[in-house]
Amino acid sequence: MPERLSAATATAAAGPTAGAGTPPARLGGLPLRIIPVALLRTRAPRAPGAPGAPRQPTARRTPRPPGLGGRGSAHLIERHARVYRHTWSVLISGFFEPLFYLLSIGIGLSKLVGTVVGPGGQPVGFTSFVAPALLATSAMNGAVMDSTFNVFFRMKYAKLYDAALATPMRADEIALGEVGWALIRGGIYSVAFMVIMLVMGLVHSVWAVLAVPTALLIGFAFAGAGLAATTYMKSWQHFEFVLLATVPMFLFSTTFYPLSVYPRPVQVIVECTPLYQGVVLLRGLSLGNLRPSLLWSVGYLAVMGVLGLAIGGRRISKLLLK
Amino acid sequence: MAQSLAIRQFRFWLTNYRRTWRGSIYSSVLNPFLYLGAMGLGLGTLVDRHGTSSLGGVSYLAFLAPGLLAAAAMQTAMGESTYPVYGSVKWLKTYQAAISSPLRPSDLFHGHLLWTTFRLTMNSAIFLGVMAVFGAAESAWLVGCLPAAVLTGLAFAAPIEAYAMTCTKDTSFAMLFRFGIIPLFLFSGTFFPVSQLPVYVRPLAYVTPLWHGVALCRSLSLGTAQLGASAGHVGYLAALTALGIYAGNRTYRRRLYA
Numbered sequence: 001m002p003e004r005l006s007a008a009t010a011t012a013a014a015g016p017t018a019g020a021g022t023p024p025a026r027l028g029g030l031p032l033r034i035i036p037v038a039l040l041r042t043r044a045p046r047a048p049g050a051p052g053a054p055r056q057p058t059a060r061r062t063p064r065p066p067g068l069g070g071r072g073s074a075h076l077i078e079r080h081a082r083v084y085r086h087t088w089s090v091l092i093s094g095f096f097e098p099l100f101y102l103l104s105i106g107i108g109l110s111k112l113v114g115t116v117v118g119p120g121g122q123p124v125g126f127t128s129f130v131a132p133a134l135l136a137t138s139a140m141n142g143a144v145m146d147s148t149f150n151v152f153f154r155m156k157y158a159k160l161y162d163a164a165l166a167t168p169m170r171a172d173e174i175a176l177g178e179v180g181w182a183l184i185r186g187g188i189y190s191v192a193f194m195v196i197m198l199v200m201g202l203v204h205s206v207w208a209v210l211a212v213p214t215a216l217l218i219g220f221a222f223a224g225a226g227l228a229a230t231t232y233m234k235s236w237q238h239f240e241f242v243l244l245a246t247v248p249m250f251l252f253s254t255t256f257y258p259l260s261v262y263p264r265p266v267q268v269i270v271e272c273t274p275l276y277q278g279v280v281l282l283r284g285l286s287l288g289n290l291r292p293s294l295l296w297s298v299g300y301l302a303v304m305g306v307l308g309l310a311i312g313g314r315r316i317s318k319l320l321l322k
Numbered sequence: 323m324a325q326s327l328a329i330r331q332f333r334f335w336l337t338n339y340r341r342t343w344r345g346s347i348y349s350s351v352l353n354p355f356l357y358l359g360a361m362g363l364g365l366g367t368l369v370d371r372h373g374t375s376s377l378g379g380v381s382y383l384a385f386l387a388p389g390l391l392a393a394a395a396m397q398t399a400m401g402e403s404t405y406p407v408y409g410s411v412k413w414l415k416t417y418q419a420a421i422s423s424p425l426r427p428s429d430l431f432h433g434h435l436l437w438t439t440f441r442l443t444m445n446s447a448i449f450l451g452v453m454a455v456f457g458a459a460e461s462a463w464l465v466g467c468l469p470a471a472v473l474t475g476l477a478f479a480a481p482i483e484a485y486a487m488t489c490t491k492d493t494s495f496a497m498l499f500r501f502g503i504i505p506l507f508l509f510s511g512t513f514f515p516v517s518q519l520p521v522y523v524r525p526l527a528y529v530t531p532l533w534h535g536v537a538l539c540r541s542l543s544l545g546t547a548q549l550g551a552s553a554g555h556v557g558y559l560a561a562l563t564a565l566g567i568y569a570g571n572r573t574y575r576r577r578l579y580a
Contacts (some may be wrong), residue, residue: 003494077487090493093500100508108514113365113383114372126368237345244348 072169074241078178132282133255143219146182147226171317185218205288224308232314249275303315331433353450387458388543389512392535395475403483427574442475461545474535479567480566487573
């Protein structure tokens with residue numbers, strides 16, 4: 001829990017000083033701009049007299065058509081990347097958490113449990129069984145933390161979105177930018193997790209190359225849903241509901257034992273949770289047990305993410321552009 | 323006189339809590355249910371099927387529950403003695419306000435320790451109740467787990483609070499959590515016996531305060547407690563608490579009278 005708070009407060013501490021409005025700072029001769037300027041430019045500069053060149057005032061007045069994200073999202077991502085330069089140690093220390101968990105399970109619990117029945121009915125070592133589920137959980141947790149606690153802080157306290165909406169940036173660009181940032185962080189952690197799994201010999205199939213994109217899909221689904229949920233929250237007390245959703249999912253979505261442990265009615269409930277879909281996908285990939293039903297899980301997560309993103313973007317503009 | 327001033331500070335935290343207690347229901351009441359249900363019962367079926375001779379022949383639930391009790395006390399202590407303390411001096415500045423009244427830094431420190439003790443007692447009692455519901459207790463000595471868990475929590479709370487007073491950035495807490503609390507939670511015998519660790523790491527585990535807390539609670543809950551070993555655990559935890567109080571008196575004074 002403290003990490004979550006610290007991320008939020010770090011944003012507060014670093015926010016004003018690391019704003020994108022400051023002239024490009026330099027460190028030891030290196031430009032500190034993280035995303036090249038060329039990529040951030042919304043429209044190509046044209047000669048003022050050239051035919052077809054829009055006159056600036058007119059262009060300003062016509063509202064840009066609403067859509068799902070845009071170049072403005074990149075500005076938001078760059079802002080977050082700049083802020084996190086100040087707390088890189090926290091970012092890097094995040095690599096150790098999966099390592100500790102996998103070591104603890106490998107040394108301790110796996111000796112107590114022995115083998116588990118895998119998705120194809122074959123016996124699987126306990127650590128190999130749990131590792132993909134932990135990857136799914138960490139993808140969920142990262143995305144949920146970024147899109148709930150941090151977004152709430154930026155919206156209510158740092159007033160970051162008020163500032164952003166006073167520029168040509170639109171609310172849907174903010175929504176996509178936040179989800180994009182959550183995915184960038186999640187992607188870095190997923191790659192690290194997969195490297196640790198490879199080194200520990202927990203990957204049993206070449207299909208595992210798809211594990212990182214799958215973890216990103218899980219992150220996308222939860223970031224979208226988290227963003228939408230955050231726009232309905234009024235105080236920090238409401239965040240208990242976030243934990244109320246994620247912790248039981250972590251514990252009961254077949255993370256530590258197969259679905260067959262439960263009676264049938266409970267199995268149905270578990271099968272409906274999004275984390276279960278993610279766990280099934282990643283476990284299938286890393287153990288090499290692919291079957292057509294996995295496509296359902298992909299569809300489930302994709303729809304969840306898109307819906308969340310659309311609702312979140314619409315709600316942010318409703319909340320902030322009254 | 324000094325005592326009554328610390329109690330006033332305690333009552334400040336109590337008033338605070340009266341208004342925000344709903345937010346803590348989840349961590350205090352639901353978490354024990356969820357963890358004992360998922361790990362004790364769910365994972366327990368797999369462990370029990372595989373054989374529990376390495377656990378001393380008891381069910382995994384009975385093995386795990388007292389360990390989780392001690393670990394939960396550590397988590398409560400960590401939660402109470404980091405951000406609330408740091409926030410009081412850095413963000414809300416209630417400590418700076420209090421210090422301009424007759425309260426002294428040590429009163430603030432002892433008042434907050436009293437408050438932490440209160441929270442530890444409350445959470446541990448709830449946890450013991452949940453353990454009883456799950457039928458995870460093997461012996462009537464279980465009641466002894468309550469003071470044992472509170473002492474385990476205090477052995478963390480006092481030193482961490484002393485440290486929190488010296489922090490100027492709250493990223494320190496994230497680091498403490500990642501490299502202190504989580505490794506202790508995972509490797510100090512909560513989920514599996516320390517004897518499974520590689521030989522050269524084992525001494526490290528025996529030095530950690532959480533291992534002493536887990537061993538003490540587990541021996542009481544399983545009814546296998548021996549006087550000598552228990553006295554050793556209690557002595558170690560009490561010494562750590564005393565050290566923390568000594569350090570905290572100094573860091574509080576240094577930070578608030580600076």
